[in-house]
Amino acid sequence: MSASLSITSATVDPALLDLPWHLPLDEWPSETIASLPKGISRHLVRFAYLSxxxxxxxxxxxxxxxxxxxxxxxxxxxxxxxxxxxAVVAGRLNDDGDDLASVLVTRHLKFSLPYRALFSQMLRPDTATRLVDALAVLLVRLHIVGFFWGDVSLSNTLFRRDAGSFAAYLVDAETGKLFDGGLSNGQRENDLEIARVNIAGELMDLQAGGRVEDELDPVEVSNGIVASYRSLWKELTGSESFASSERWRINQRVQRLNELGFDIEELAIRTDAGGTTVRIQPKVVDAGHHQRRLIRLTGLDTGENQARRLLNDLDSYSATHAREGQDVDEEQMAHEWLIRVFEPVVTSIPRDLRGKLEPAEVFHQLLEHRWFMSQREERDVPLAEAQTAYVNDVLRHRRDEATVINPPTESIAVPVDDDDSAEDVDWRERV
Incomplete structure (x- = not known):
């Protein structure tokens, strides 16, 4: 290790010092490298084992x-x-004393996949739409806090399964800027157009490689992020006017936002001079309404859609087991549901299958499997019976998503100069 090595980190893991920083990243030994699927990146990215x-x-x-x-x-x-x-690791030198590039170190997000790895599984055509919808939600959340991304794309995003949908996570913030005063409409529209064009190009690339169904239209799917984004943005930030006799619509607006997974910290409510019209507008909107309720009641930290699904099962359990004529103690029922329903399911999953999916996703899929079994057999299938069938018929045949070791997807270098390749020009013309 070079004496000039500089590591910037809030909490330094001493094991960082043991990595071969004196070698270029593309020469790191195989015993250090983790074979995980990579997205497209303008920089060299490698995965490594650490602690x-x-x-x-x-x-x-x-x-x-x-x-x-x-x-x-x-x-x-x-x-x-x-x-x-x-961490940021700078001051790297090779054995001859020559400078090596600095690196940014991030923790790999467990159970997450780049979009190319998802499509390598030849999932249903609507997967593209669900990924774009997840990215639209992420983009809205970024814009609400005043973050201009500047390079919105599927490649710069990781996706985790979230109760039948996907949750999107920002990976590359290299081009991003945070504005204290919020973003202008022009900045938001610029980010949205970057997203639309990039997504179309990425899907065309997959289509050219035969990795998506023929009926998928990349331009149509990419246009979907515009519609999803604007619909969500309007719901979260748009003002609404109604007659003062319809004040129940205030609660309706709050409920709609909660169903989307957002909380309202403050509402601006104004009436006109005659008191006949009420105008409301969310002032501060925060995501994770169902996540926070589930954490408060059970301590389980899940995705938003997973939280919604688990809370539905919890509420159903409470309605079934509450004593007649007595008020439901929500926290007591949550504790009972956790130790009698959720934990027995999770702990009974065979140890060799626990890397397949997150526990909350397993529970969600089990509930889905039980529902389909009950529909097919026209009876109420017990949870234990459904779990046995789900483990043997579904879970056992999935690949692990905790790390997704195989099959590896190679990183693809993209040009960083101003000259577009012929393929780049072709898909931009189509968009």
Whole structure:
């Protein structure tokens, strides 16, 4: 290890010092490297083992590494879904004393996949739409806190399964900027157009490689992010006017936002001079309504859709087991549901299958499997019976998503100069 090595980190893992920083990243030994699927990146990115978990190491300039490290930490404080920044390593020298590129180190997000790995499984055509919808939600959350991404794409995003949908996490904040006064409409529209064009190009690339169904239209799917984004943005930030006799619509608006997974910290409510019209507008909107309720009741930290599904099962359990004529103690029922329903399911999953999916996703899929079995057999299938069938018929045949070791997807270098390739020009013309 070179004496000039500089590591910037909020909490330094001593094992960082043992990695071969004196070697270029593309020469790191195989015993250090974790074979995980990679997305497309303009920089060289490798995955490595560190203290029992996996890290992503990206070669870049010192200035850009430190800027992105600081930005990711800021986004984390703002509760934005993104990768966890661990360190910036600078001052690297090889054995001959020559300078090596600085690196940004982030923690690999367990149970997450780049979009190319998802499509390598030849999933149903609507997967593209669900990924775009998840990215639209992420983009809205970023814009609400005043973050201009500047390079919105599927490649710069990781996806985790979330109760039949996907949750999107920002991976690359290299081009992002945070504005204290919020974003202008022009900045938001610019980000949205970047997203639309990039997504179309990425899907065309997959289509050219025969990795998506023929009926998938990349341009139509990419246009979907515009519609999804604007619909969600209007619901979260748009004002609404109604007659003062319809004040129940205030609660209706709050309920709609809660169903979307957002909480309202403050509402601006105004009436006109005659008191006949009420105008409301959310002032501060925060995501994770169902997640926070589930954590408060059970301590389980899940995705938003997973939380919604688990809460539905919890509420159903409470309605079934509550004593007649007595008020339901929500916290007591949550404790009973946790130890009698959720935990027995999770702990009974065979140890060799626990890397397939997150526990909350397993529970969600089990409920789905039980429902389909009950429909097919026209009877109420017990949970234990459904679990046996789900484990043997479904879970056992999935590949592990905790790390997704096989099959590896190679990183693909993209041009960083101003000259577009013929393929780039072709798909941009189509968009």
């Amino acid at each position: 029992g978990y996996v890290i992503a190491v990206k070669e870049t300039t010192t200035e850009m590494a430190r800027g992105e490290y600081d930005m990711l930490r800021t986004l984390q404080r703002l509760d934005i879904p993104c990768v966890d920044p661990l």
